Amino acid sequence: MIDDTVVTKALDDLKAVRSGEDDLYVEIDTPGGDADGARRLALEFKLFLKHSGRNGYIIGKNTVYSAGVTVLAAFPKACRFLCPQAVLLIHERRLEKDLVLNGPIRSCLQIVREQLALLETAERLENEGFADLVQGSRTSLEELRDHALTNCYLMAARALELGLVEDIAD
Template identity: 40%
Template sequence: MTDSTLQKYPLLATPHIRLRGTVDYAMYQTFCDQLAAAPGDGMLVVSLTTLGGDPEVARAMGDDVRLIREFQRRDILFLGKAAVYSAGATFMATFPVEHRFLTRGTRLMVHERQIDSSVTLSGPLKMQVASLKAKLNEIEHSVNIEEEGFRDLVRGSNVSFEEVRKRAPNNWYIDADEARDLGLVLDVI
């Protein structure tokens, strides 16, 4: 990290919002509580360490960040620490590349959304068609949301959407320096 970056972003050393653990509704509540206690103006820093969790909760937290950025015209920086896996990468993707940072040694992990579901067919045949179409619609919609997140993750970087789609099925692990070199984050601190 250059001296000018250190001077421009001194708040990275003392994040206003510190999130750690599973991305779930408990984390969302912690996020909301810390956000409410944060200064009402100026730049904010959100740090995150997670092995993953609920991608919809990550998207909801990201929407809060986006709304603050757009309506309050405030800069909010993301600081990933140690591990930013799965839903953590989904949350990070809601920040513009120029507002993303990782600490040295941090790893990102990007993968496809997962499903653990079974379909039971029982009853009139026409009802089975409707049940199967509903499950297919759920899967197709989830794939669309996943692809929106992938596009957000790589927007402004040197990584193409096709590259992340190709690598995500195998759990793509990216160390901090590689993430910086790929343009997925602004810098490593």
């Protein structure tokens, strides 16, 4: 599960790789977790790949659900691999929130505007991650977004057919 502890450990591991000369190798097997933590890891991995002059590779082991897909998408398609039994879960971020409007109309409108801005920002960030995942694949952003609406589970072989990963590692 991607949480603060996992993010801290991964960043410490990345710091060790940065101080050496080796390429970056990441194994991921997660039922999901904190979307913002996954975005942080994705950003750090992208920065490493961009500025280190070294390669980075990621392999999805068994379950690469939700936030794990965000991390997977941080790597270029040519550097993404899955084990044969791996399953990806691609879905839109979930939100459950009650919106209470009570007070003057202008105050209520401001509350609605703030919540709309939050939703629009979340959608933009989600689309950035989805765009990373489909870059270089045979799948369009719109096709992936359509799949994501229905909690899309993809077996490794199907992810390969769609061009979301470079290969299956057996």
